[in-house]
Amino acid sequence: MERIAIIGGGIIGMTLANYLDLNKFDVTLFDEGIGQATSASAGIISPWLSKRRNQKWYQLAKDGAAFFPKLRQDYQLDQTIYQQAGTLIIRPEKQLEELLALAAERKKDAPEIGTIEKLLPEQTKAALPLLKPVPAIKISGGGRLDGKAYLKRLKQTAEAKGVNFIAKRVTLSDSQTILLDNQSIAFDQIIITAGPHLKELLAPLGYQVDLRPQKGQLLVFQTMIADSGTFPVAMLDGEADLIPFMDGKILLGATHENEAGWDLAATQEAFQQLTSSAHKFLADPQQIFSAPMQYRVGTRAYTSDFAPFFGRLSPELLVASGLGSSGLTTGPYIGYLLAQQLNTGNENGTIYQKSLQHYISH
Numbered sequence: 001m002e003r004i005a006i007i008g009g010g011i012i013g014m015t016l017a018n019y020l021d022l023n024k025f026d027v028t029l030f031d032e033g034i035g036q037a038t039s040a041s042a043g044i045i046s047p048w049l050s051k052r053r054n055q056k057w058y059q060l061a062k063d064g065a066a067f068f069p070k071l072r073q074d075y076q077l078d079q080t081i082y083q084q085a086g087t088l089i090i091r092p093e094k095q096l097e098e099l100l101a102l103a104a105e106r107k108k109d110a111p112e113i114g115t116i117e118k119l120l121p122e123q124t125k126a127a128l129p130l131l132k133p134v135p136a137i138k139i140s141g142g143g144r145l146d147g148k149a150y151l152k153r154l155k156q157t158a159e160a161k162g163v164n165f166i167a168k169r170v171t172l173s174d175s176q177t178i179l180l181d182n183q184s185i186a187f188d189q190i191i192i193t194a195g196p197h198l199k200e201l202l203a204p205l206g207y208q209v210d211l212r213p214q215k216g217q218l219l220v221f222q223t224m225i226a227d228s229g230t231f232p233v234a235m236l237d238g239e240a241d242l243i244p245f246m247d248g249k250i251l252l253g254a255t256h257e258n259e260a261g262w263d264l265a266a267t268q269e270a271f272q273q274l275t276s277s278a279h280k281f282l283a284d285p286q287q288i289f290s291a292p293m294q295y296r297v298g299t300r301a302y303t304s305d306f307a308p309f310f311g312r313l314s315p316e317l318l319v320a321s322g323l324g325s326s327g328l329t330t331g332p333y334i335g336y337l338l339a340q341q342l343n344t345g346n347e348n349g350t351i352y353q354k355s356l357q358h359y360i361s362h
């Protein structure tokens with residue numbers, strides 16, 4: 001049996017571990033569990049009205065969102081982990097008309113977007129009582145994913161199938177050797193899904209990677225709102241989005257801090273920025289802001305063109321990183337495509353990205 005190591009147990013690595021053919025591969029996943037973006041994430045799965053012009057990225061994000069029904073079925077994701085409760089997009093009236101036209105156009109090859117409705121102010125408030133009456137677009141296909149709960153669920157299923165987990169930081173001494181506590185362990189193939197840490201992992205092997213870390217913070221309010229699990233996600237105009245989860249948990253996020261890099265400290269500035277950005281849209285801000293609150297902080301990985309990359313780097317090495325702000329949407333599908341590539345030997349992700357050489361040089 002071929003021995004495979006995965007470095008990084010975020011959304012890509014954990015999904016990959018689950019879809020690998022364990023009749024062919026003996027799989028070990030190494031994860032140090034620090035700074036993980038997946039566990040810190042806001043959870044919005046709703047890429048269709050993005051105005052990004054990168055067509056390859058859009059194709060990947062669209063197909064990533066369409067992959068969720070399969071994922072839900074394959075791993076029995078219940079509503080505490082993933083739910084399609086819809087998305088509200090709150091913008092000034094004129095922009096809503098443009099977005100409505102874009103939604104209709106995008107629906108032609110993305111039926112999973114669901115129904116598209118323009119809501120009058122009172123209809124928006126009825127759909128999400130936390131908001132003031134403002135006009136909005138509602139798309140029914142939008143979802144939310146609890147990244148931490150997803151990883152927990154997929155770790156259970158992978159363990160049950162026989163994947164080995166080692167909760168340690170590792171480095172590479174060559175493309176087939178992992179160093180763990182000064183001990184060398186050899187593998188036939190290594191897949192690096194370590195978020196922004198890919199850069200430092202590949203450095204000893206002579207690779208330069210176009211990646212930078214970006215700090216993201218969000219606020220988690222534990223409110224008394226009983227029916228929050230039925231609410232749609234609200235993508236507010238400005239820096240903050242409102243993501244309701246079950247049992248009164250309301251997320252407000254997230255910041256995009258390019259200069260803060262690897263820092264994982266929660267800051268008062270983030271609280272100010274997020275709460276003041278959301279304030280004008282909320283019917284009763286204190287209903288949320290006076291509830292017990294916790295921060296979540298994670299590190300995203302970005303490339304210069306804000307696009308992800310994944311695939312085979314050498315006969316023994318595969319890599320995936322650079323998922324930026326939309327990695328919950330694209331990550332599971334990237335993990336699945338990498339697993340298919342290893343299971344079948346056929347490369348399959350080229351339509352979604354520039355070549356790896358665009359991001360990694362030797």
Ligand SMILES: Cc1cc2nc3c(=O)[nH]c(=O)nc-3n(C[C@H](O)[C@H](O)[C@H](O)COP(=O)(O)OP(=O)(O)OC[C@H]3O[C@@H](n4cnc5c(N)ncnc54)[C@H](O)[C@@H]3O)c2cc1C
Nearest residue numbers: 008010032033034037038042043044170195216326327328
């Ligand atoms: C605050 C915030 C909000 C976000 N909101 C959304 C959202 O609403 N929607 C959306 O689609 N995306 C969102 N994202 C983006 C998304 O979370 C990420 O793009 C995605 O989770 C990245 O997944 P990953 O598997 O590449 O990396 P990660 O989840 O970062 O996992 C990488 C793992 O590798 C491990 N690792 C690294 N180096 C080593 C090593 N040397 N040895 C062992 N282990 C190592 C790390 O500890 C980590 O566990 C958000 C991100 C943040 C930070």
